[in-house]
Amino acid sequence: RQLKWDFQKHSDTGLGKTLDFKEMETAIDKSENEMKVTVYFFYCNKTQKHRSTSLAEEPENECKLTFTIKQGHINPSDKDLIVFKRSSGLCWSSVEQALRPLCQLLQAYAVPMAVVKAEQLVKLAQRWNGEWEGAPPVSSLISVLYNQGKVLDVLSRPGQRFKGEGGAKAAAVHIQSCWRRYTARSAYLRYCRCKWAVGTISLSWLMHTQLCRVKKALQARRFSHLENQRCRAQHLAANWNYIQGSKRTIIHIPSLGYSQSQRCNLRNFDVVQNIQIGRLCEIRDENVEVIYVCPMHLKEDMKQYYSSLLKSNRPQEESLAETLDTSLSKTQFIMLTPEAVDYFPVDMCLSSLLKYSPHTLQRIRRLVQGKHSYIVPGVAHVDDLAVADELGVPLMGPEPAVSQLYGTKSGARKIFRAAGVEMPPGAEDLYSLEQLHERLAELMVQHLDVTLWLFKMDSELGGSALCDVSHMKSYAWALNLYQRYGPDTWRSEGIQEPVVAQFLKEIPEWLSSHAHPANTSEHWAGFLQTFLRQGGVVEARPPSHSPSCVTVDLLLEPGGHISMLSCGDLLQSPCGLKVLGSSVPQTSLCSDTLQWIYTLVGQACLEKGIVGHVSGLALTSDLCLLQVWALDLHLSYSDHLAMTQMLLYSTQGTLSCQNSFEVPMSNTEQETEESAEKVQSRKRHAVLSSRLFHASLPMLYRSVFFQMCKAHGIGFNPQKKQGTLFALYDSSERRQIGMIVVSDSPQRALLTFAHNLSVIHQEISSSRTQGGTNFKVRVNVLMIPSACNQKHFSAAYSCLSSLNYNKYKFHI
Structure with missing residues (x-):
């Protein structure tokens, strides 16, 4: 109906006069019932009208028409083509236009024969006029073929494009384009690599320079911490006598500054650091106020227990929400927990946690403001210097570098050698297997009377191993030689050289078979690997079957005075390599011998720049006290000293090196008045x-x-x-x-x-x-x-x- 209106609109131009509007209305009405619009244009010329009617009346003949294209060329004399051309009539021009790209495709790929369906070709031509602006797609061209499968097989063969007309030229063009593309792509990739390398180098250089600046800043900061600590330590040493006799505040930080690997291997590291909670009992001196930095949050039962033990009100464990005006005057001690324990790993040492706890540092700074105070650390760590510098108080302990040097088993032997005290025959600073075997063979030859040899790692947490030389095959032969030549002749190198060579041959097998690690469950191979990585010492065990071991805790005061804080006999395991406890007072050494030994060791430590708390071990080789060996030295506050502080606070007793532990007794005890007056302790x-x-x-x-x-x-x-x-x-x-x-x-x-x-x-x-x-x-x-x-x-x-x-x- 819209077409009818358009034709009526243009009736003045003469177009409407050439159409039969009655026939058009009939066709439109018919198409409404079929949901399809078909418009027939009829020319007034009867001949043209007759031709259009003949094409519309014979659609079945068109469907059956096919013709053949060979090698991409159409035979003009083909009867089927002639019949199709005649039946097409006026639409042949569009059919020929659609047939041309099909022939070009078949020629390009050298398709031997293709059968074209005329009906599909006509539809393609009609679609081409309405849908495609250029050439139709290949899939549409192939769809008009009767033998589509065979043609597609030919088209899909590799290199088929270059077998048809213009194939050599197409191949040359393709090769040239591929080469140009390859060269362009290679140049682009080289450019990208160069650009990436430039960016990487520049970024690495920037990171390197930034890292160098950070390292220099950290080194300068640590150096300033060390210099400030030395200045404060000098001031503490100059005024120590006055500070010791006046009111003072001691900040106890029981930090264990071990290496990262050692801290990770310790189970419940925070509990291990809190074992020295007995430091609180140093308040038995009325002039001492204690600030104890706890590595964990304590619950109410723990607070109540230590409140009753220390005979004071409940300890104040400050939190961030509490006020900051509480002083130490009422309780004489306070326990603080750094807030970093809630955010940092458990295996961090306490000094590092305190370093990153600004609120706790501020709290401590206010508590010690205007008072004589100093820090008593645990095992020295570089963060101890940072905490001391942040608080502005001195650190009563060795510097971290000094502690790392002399806080090992090898360092302890160096101090004992400098002090001039006797120690077990042995060798230190062993880091290679050849060095271990050579030094062990020399020691065994020089000390044939020693039957047990100890292998101890340098680290304080390292294990130890024990081996009996009597299992060696050539040991009896060496003893016979020793008895034959005598002690004086045996010292010559010419006699000992063949024995050393024989021992060197047997030592590897002897160690792998008879060496047993004591403090670990691993075998000798694993122990030896750790021993050589950390370093260690080889020492002789005493020949006695029941040696006694004494532990002594010293205070190397900044003023140079050496005082003994505790001493006791160690309770050891049957193998003698594990410490299970101690008894107080010690009864294994006479007081003069013990005082002489710890005085020499303390003076040697002071010469090395070591101040603060030091604990050492001395071993008696027999019950008659004919020989005393210095075994080990720890440059830190010991667990035994913390327990001793709790003991002395609870009993109000005094411990002296005269093998006595005395406690005062009150008159309420059931005794006579005369005995009470005479017996004061x-x-x-x-x-x-x-x-x-x-x-x-x-x-x-x-x-x-x-x-x-x-x-x-x-x-x-x-x-x-x-x-x-x-x-x-x-x-x-x-x-x-x-x-x-x-x-x-x-x-x-x-x-x-x-x-x-x-x-x-x-x-x-x-x-x-x-x-x-x-x-x-x-x-x-x-x-x-x-x-x-x-x-x-x-x-x-x-x-x-x-x-x-x-x-x-x-x-x-």
């Missing part, structure tokens, strides 16, 4: 152990644990100054505790300690409970009174024999 003996472990301890609340101990008579009597004290370390794991037993005799102290372990184990363990404990090892060691000297040995043995000790043994 009583001697006491104590057994200390800071690392008691039991897997079932977390199953009990602290209150239940103490009620259980009270029910069994385990407790401390402040009037008699004897009994049992516990040291608690954490509020979460609760697997480790420390225990102190005080009694009037060493035998009773040992037996009470063993009895307490037995009772606790029987109460908290069951047949279903699975887990580890080290209680049994302690009990087995305590059955032999190793802490007593020879004078008390018979009395101790008779005491042990008279008691039914089997009920105190553990059955684990």
Whole structure:
């Protein structure tokens, strides 16, 4: 109807006069019923009208028409083509236009024969006029063929394009275009690589320069920290006598500045750092105020326990939300936890956590403002200097570099050698296998009377191994040679050289077969690898079967004075390589010998620039005290000293190097007035152990644990100054505790300690409970009174024999 309106609109131009509008209306009305619009244009010329009618009346003939194209060429004399051309009529021009690209395609690909469907070709021609502006796509051209499959197989053959007309030229063009593309792509990639290299080099250079600037800034800052520490240390040394006699504040930071790998290998590193919580007991000096930096948050039960132990109000563990105007005047001590413990890994040392805790540093700075104060660290770390510089207080301890140099087993031997004290025959600074074998062979030849040799790693946490030389095949032969030549002739190199060569041949096999690591569960191969990586020493074990080991804690004051803070006999494992506890006071060495040894060692340490707390070990080779060897040296505050501080605070006693531990007694004790006037103090003996472990301890609340101990008579009597004290370390794991037993005799102290372990184990363990404990090892060691000297040995043995000790043994 729209066409009709358009034709009527243009009737003035004469176009409408050439059309039969009645026939058009009929066609339009018919198409509305069929949903299809078909417009027939009829010319007035009857001939043209007749031709259009003949094409419309014979569509079936057109469908059957096909013709053949060979090698891309059409045969004009082909009958089928002539019939198709005649039937096409006026639309042949458009058909011919669509047929031309089809022929070009077939010629280009040298298709031998293609059969064209005329009907599809006509439809393609009609679509071409309406849809495509250029040549139709190849898929449309192929769709008009009767043998599409064969033609597509020909077209898909590799290189078929270059076999048709103009193939050589197309190949040349293709090769040239590929080469040009390759050269252009290669040049572009070279340009990109050069551009990337320039960017990488420039970025690396910028990062390198920035890193150098940061390193220089850090070095300058650390150097300034060190210089400031030295200035403050000089001021502390100059005024130490005045500071020691006046009010002062001690900042205790029990940090363990081990290497990263060693800290990661320690389980519950925060609990290990908090074992020295006994430092709080230094407030027994009325002039001392203690700020204890705790590596973890403590719960209320821990605070209440140490509040009652220290006879004061509950300790104040400050948080960020609390006010900052609280002073130390009321409680004389305060516990602070750095806020960085909530954000940083557990294996970071406490000084590093405190360094990145600005609020805690500000709190400490306000607490020590205007007071004499200094820091007592743990194992030295570079962050100790940063914390001391941030707080503006001196550090009473060795510098980190000095501590790393002399805080090892090899460094301890250097100090002992400088001090002129006797030490076991051995060699230090061993880092290669050849060096180890050569030095060991020389030592074995020079000291044939030594049958046991110790291999100790330089690190404080490193293990040790023990090997018996009697298992060596040529050892008996070497002893015969030694007896034949005598001691004087044996010292000549000519006689010892063949023995050394023979030992060198046997040492590798001897070590791999008979060397046993003591503190680790690994084999000799793994121990040797770690030993050579960290370095270590080789030392002789004493020939006696029951050596006694004494530990001494010294304070090397900045003013140069050397004072002994604690001493005790170590309780060792049967192999003699593990420390299980200690007994106070020591009874293995005479006081003069002990004082002479620690004075020489302290003077040597002061000459090396070491100040602060130092703990050392001395070993007696036999019960007659004919020989004393200096074994080890630790340049830090020890666990034994922390437990001793708790012992002295609880008993208000005094410990001297004269083999005495005395406590004052009050007049309320059931004694006569005359005896009370004469006896002002009583001697006491104590057994200390800071690392008691039991897997079932977390199953009990602290209150239940103490009620259980009270029910069994385990407790401390402040009037008699004897009994049992516990040291608690954490509020979460609760697997480790420390225990102190005080009694009037060493035998009773040992037996009470063993009895307490037995009772606790029987109460908290069951047949279903699975887990580890080290209680049994302690009990087995305590059955032999190793802490007593020879004078008390018979009395101790008779005491042990008279008691039914089997009920105190553990059955684990």
